[in-house]
Amino acid sequence: MxxxxxxxxxxxxxxxxxxxxxxxxxxxxxxxxxxxxxxxxxxxxxxxxxxxxxxxxxxxxxxxxxxxxxxxxxxxxxxxxxxxxxxxxxxxxxxxxxxxxxxxxxxxxxxxxxxxxxxxxxxxxxxxxxxxxxxxxxxxxxxxxxxxxxxxxxxxxxxxxxxxxxxxxxxxxxxxxxxxxxxxxxxxxxxxxxxxxxxxxxxxxxxxxxxxxxxxxxxxxxxxxxxxxxxxxxxxxxxxxxxxxxxxxxxxxxxxxxxxxxxxxxxxxxxxxxxxxxxxxxxxxxxxxxxxxxxxxxxxxxxxxxxxxxxxxxxxxxxxGSVGKPMPWYTVDVVDERGNRIAPGSRGEIVVRSLLEGSLFKGYLDNQEATDKALVGGVLHTGDSGTLDIEGNLWLHGRITDSVRCKGENVSAWEVEHVAAGHPAVEDCAMIGVTADIGEQDIKLFVKAKKGKTIEPEHLSGWLAERLASYQNPRYIEVVGEFERTPSQRIMKHLLPTDLNNCWDRMATQQSTPA
Missing domain, CATH: 3.40.50.12780 (ANL, N-terminal domain)
Known part of the structure; x- marks a missing residue:
């Protein structure tokens, strides 16, 4: 090392x-x-x-x-x-x-x-x-x-x-x-x-x-x-x-x-x-x-x-599927909300400790609050969700904050997007949370169709219902022509609209269906 x-x-x-x-x-x-x-x-x-x-x-x-x-x-x-x-x-x-x-x-x-x-x-x-x-x-x-x-x-x-x-x-x-x-x-x-x-x-x-x-x-x-x-x-x-x-x-x-x-x-x-x-x-x-x-x-x-x-x-x-094991100058742990290490196979936050002085950043420019949140006692709290297996391999589950609290459950955007991306007409997709009428949040899913394909939201919702838990199935679906992306082609989720004017609403469809 x-x-x-x-x-x-x-x-x-x-x-x-x-x-x-x-x-x-x-x-x-x-x-x-x-x-x-x-x-x-x-x-x-x-x-x-x-x-x-x-x-x-x-x-x-x-x-x-x-x-x-x-x-x-x-x-x-x-x-x-x-x-x-x-x-x-x-x-x-x-x-x-x-x-x-x-x-x-x-x-x-x-x-x-x-x-x-x-x-x-x-x-x-x-x-x-x-x-x-x-x-x-x-x-x-x-x-x-x-x-x-x-x-x-x-x-x-x-x-x-x-x-x-x-x-x-x-x-x-x-x-x-x-x-x-x-x-x-x-x-x-x-x-x-x-x-x-x-x-x-x-x-x-x-x-x-x-x-x-x-x-x-x-x-x-x-x-x-x-x-x-x-x-x-x-x-x-x-x-x-x-x-x-x-x-x-x-x-x-x-x-x-x-x-x-x-x-x-x-x-x-x-x-x-x-x-x-x-x-x-x-x-x-x-x-x-x-x-x-x-x-x-x-x-x-x-x-x-x-x-x-x-x-x-x-x-x-x-x-x-694994992102592997730490570089020789780092140790990686997965911890719970209190910062305690959790057993292999359990999901928690990925934290990184340095074995080499200077390998972690000094902080964020003029942002002590964010620095203190990320660096706790010299340990980097990544904000990412992960799992360590018994062999010491790390498995990444996405950002902890990239989730929605729906019907009392935390719904991972990665999990919903991964399933939705498997639909034969879907080229790409992104999930966000929007304000719910009652409770915490509802799920809104944005989908882009493959070239020459058409996405019918009602059909897609039924397809997802067969593959997701009920609380994971998006209430709202909006079909888009393109996504705004970062240079590395990640979808810029913070630019996705939270309004509900141009999207299909599963609940409205269910309410309008005759008994």
């Missing part, structure tokens, strides 16, 4: 000096060497100083993956500034909150996203904005990186802040997780264990770097002789051709990515690739063997959160 946390940037410099022509990453096939990345990141660090950004200042970045992304992040890191990644889908009040809450000294923003920044009325000055996507503008990032400026790196310790990463969450305001340089390095070390990576491997990177699942990958070419094959965004239609062209040995998944890929028509090319391992989080038990057998890859499931250096447990033993 690691005895102490390390940062990642000192090792980057050593590798860039030792092997400058080695390829760090390719973006849409265009190679980026250690030497080029070293030069460009030094130039951006110098530009940050010229603009008054000092060590400890925050630099917000709202841009999609591009050939400039890595130079930008490494420039921020070597300057001692703190990266504030901003989801490119943010707009309005949500965007204003993040920008005003994080108080960045500078904002780097894709030109096409600038209207969203202006319209949200955040308190950031126009002269503090650097745009991306205007190569002939003297103020643009492209113009800046064409220079070659020297920069004397500041000394970075593992405990220094690398980023403030805002969790998307499903309810309430996003929380800014304080992520250190050591935590990001540890995420890379965890990925090394999970993926069994070796020299010469190629990691396909579709996930945006503003998500921890993407950010954790930037350390991999530093700690091992692997290459990142980056693309600007996820595309189901292009995914496997991009993977083949890159010679990728590893693919990463989150959210509904696997299901989306499985929905594509089967092809003789399904196994025409070099991928050994598909790794990530959120693979349903029934999807696991389907994806493995169709595409001929080994599945490596994990569990974690930004607050615990991204990866807490990993399944390298192939126990289908």
């Amino acid at each position: 690691l005895k102490s946390l390390q940062g990642f940037f000192a090792d980057f410099n050593k590798k860039a000096d030792r092997n400058p022509d080695r390829i760090f990453a390719k973006f849409n096939g265009e190679a980026l060497t250690f030497a080029t990345l070293n030069k460009q990141s030094a130039t951006f660090a110098a530009e940050l100083r010229r603009k008054g950004v000092q060590r400890g200042d925050r630099v917000a970045v709202m841009m999609r993956n591009s050939r400039l992304s890595l130079a930008l992040l490494f420039g921020i890191a070597r300057s001692g500034a703190i990266w504030v990644p901003v989801n490119t889908h943010q707009k309005g009040e949500g965007l204003r909150y993040i920008l005003d809450h994080s108080k960045p000294r500078l904002l780097v923003c894709d030109q096409e996203l600038l209207p969203s920044v202006v319209d949200c009325h955040a308190g950031i000055r126009s002269e503090a904005v650097v745009t991306v996507g205007q190569p002939y503008d003297r103020r643009s990032l492209e113009t800046v990186l064409q220079k070659e400026l020297a920069f004397a790196d500041v000394r970075i310790e593992a405990d220094d802040l690398f980023a403030i990463m805002y969790t998307s969450g499903t309810t309430g305001r996003p929380k800014g997780v304080l992520v250190t340089h050591g935590m990001l390095r540890l995420a890379g070390e965890a990925a090394r264990i999970l993926t069994a990576m070796k020299p010469g491997d190629v990691f396909f990177v579709w996930e945006p770097l503003f998500h921890i699942g993407g950010a954790q990958l930037i350390t991999l070419p530093i700690i091992e002789d692997v290459t990142l094959a980056m693309v600007d965004r996820f595309s189901a239609s292009s995914f496997w051709s991009q993977v083949r062209d890159a010679g990728a040995t590893h693919i990463h998944y989150l959210g509904g990515i696997l299901q989306i890929l499985l929905k594509k028509p089967e092809s003789d090319l399904d196994r025409q690739h070099l991928v050994r391992i598909a790794w990530g989080g959120g693979c349903p038990m029934d999807v696991w063997p389907k994806f493995r057998d169709r595409f001929g890859v080994e599945m490596r499931e994990c569990y974690g959160m930004t607050e615990a250096s991204s990866i807490t447990t990993c399944n390298i033993e192939g126990v289908v």
Whole structure:
């Protein structure tokens, strides 16, 4: 086990000096060497100083993956500034909150996203904005990186802040997780264990770097002789051709990515690739063997959160449906509402203890209440529901808060959604709780139909009644054309409407049926 946390940037410099022509990453096939990345990141660090950004200042970045992304992040890191990644889908009040809450000294923003920044009325000055996507503008990032400026790196310790990463969450305001340089390095070390990576491997990177699942990958070419094959965004239609062209040995998944890929028509090319391992989080038990057998890859499931250096447990033993066992620097327990450990097989809250100082986050930015709720006596209370089996494998049941209290029973959204997703006409679904006429809450289910299929709510309700307990069967069903999603394709439940104007009501149907 690691005895102490390390940062990642000192090792980057050593590798860039030792092997400058080695390829760090390719973006849409265009190679980026250690030497080029070293030069460009030094130039951006110098530009940050010229603009008054000092060590400890925050630099917000709202841009999609591009050939400039890595130079930008490494420039921020070597300057001692703190990266504030901003989801490119943010707009309005949500965007204003993040920008005003994080108080960045500078904002780097894709030109096409600038209207969203202006319209949200955040308190950031126009002269503090650097745009991306205007190569002939003297103020643009492209113009800046064409220079070659020297920069004397500041000394970075593992405990220094690398980023403030805002969790998307499903309810309430996003929380800014304080992520250190050591935590990001540890995420890379965890990925090394999970993926069994070796020299010469190629990691396909579709996930945006503003998500921890993407950010954790930037350390991999530093700690091992692997290459990142980056693309600007996820595309189901292009995914496997991009993977083949890159010679990728590893693919990463989150959210509904696997299901989306499985929905594509089967092809003789399904196994025409070099991928050994598909790794990530959120693979349903029934999807696991389907994806493995169709595409001929080994599945490596994990569990974690930004607050615990991204990866807490990993399944390298192939126990289908489990998220595996703790990383060597963590212990994982399942506890009851009083914080007492419960027996194997019993469901409770997942809590994480660290065996390595600094592997858990320091807290949430300017949110002591949320910090105190998450970190109790140095133990991370995840808010996730889980079970430990007698072999020590962890089984994840979803968020504790992602449930509805209905007819005196706690109804897990995962349980209802998992059943509803099995209906032959349902492509995707999401469950929320709404205010009940009498009692606690009623269940409202949103469903999206598969292409060429039609969903009749009354029929679906009857179908669910045969597969769910009576208290689990949704009272309300609303058919939608599409869901709003996070970059990792998770449904943004907090945006789903709680009104009952456009939905089918099972109780109203029953009341109108003649005796």
